[in-house]
Amino acid sequence: MIVMIMNYHLICLLQVCIARTAAEQRVKSLKELSWTKANALLSTAYGQKALHSVDTGAMYVMQLLDHYLPPVGPQPEPTGEIVLATADPALHTVQTVGRLSAVAARRVWANLAYKINELRSSGIEFDVRRYIAALLAALHLANVTNQQHQKEKEEEGKGTQNIAEPAPATSAPPASQPSAPSTATIVKTTPEGKSDISEKSKQ
Known part of the structure; x- marks a missing residue:
């Protein structure tokens, strides 16, 4: 029983070693392929x-x-030649x-x-630590100020765009303007209309 367990562990270990070797070989081949492609591109x-x-x-x-x-x-001195x-x-x-x-x-x-x-x-x-902290704080402040400046520019651009657009013209007539007379009113004011009205009243 112990021999079987040891054999099983040995087989698992061999499988792990084989898989690791295959993975390393695959990575190496991919690196070589990428390097070859890079050299081919740089040769153009x-x-x-x-x-x-x-x-x-x-x-x-x-x-x-x-x-x-x-x-x-x-x-x-720099080690090695380029x-x-x-x-x-x-x-x-x-x-x-x-x-x-x-x-x-x-x-x-x-x-x-x-x-x-x-x-x-x-x-x-x-104090180097204080100097680095102050430098980082200054960089952060510059970044925040730059973002705020860009935001204000965008808001100004939106405001000028709204001002440039003309207001829509209203088509409704003003309230003080008198409306056009109706057809019945026009007929009543004519002489023929007045005679018809007088005849009807006599009858």
Whole structure:
């Protein structure tokens, strides 16, 4: 009985391992297929334009970082070389964006730490938590103000649209205007009508 239970557990374990291996192989094949499709798209004319835009944008961003966030202290050298766009366009794009984001993050934190040390050396205490809380509060206030401004603009636009529409004209005649006389009244006022009335009264 114990042997049968052990065999059953071994069979279940083997099935789980086989299913896991098949799932990993499927994920790997899907990744390879997606990577191949990405390279095929980036090899087209539009893909080459997009790659050129990524490289140009990365160069401009690096210039802006050097101007506004210059390197402070020793900076770690970038590890590894970026693959050429002609060899693997998708990998070239991923490496370019990844290196740019890593450099930007290092510059931001290095400059922030340098400013904090400057303030502390000047005798000014600087609380990073309060600074971040105040920054988040300012961003939230700016977002709320922007939403309120857009809402007021929409209301103003609706008001001007209602004013521009003309009021519907009323077709009913005014109360002071006399109504047209009836046919019987017109007949009575004529000479023939008066003679007929006098004859009827004599009879």
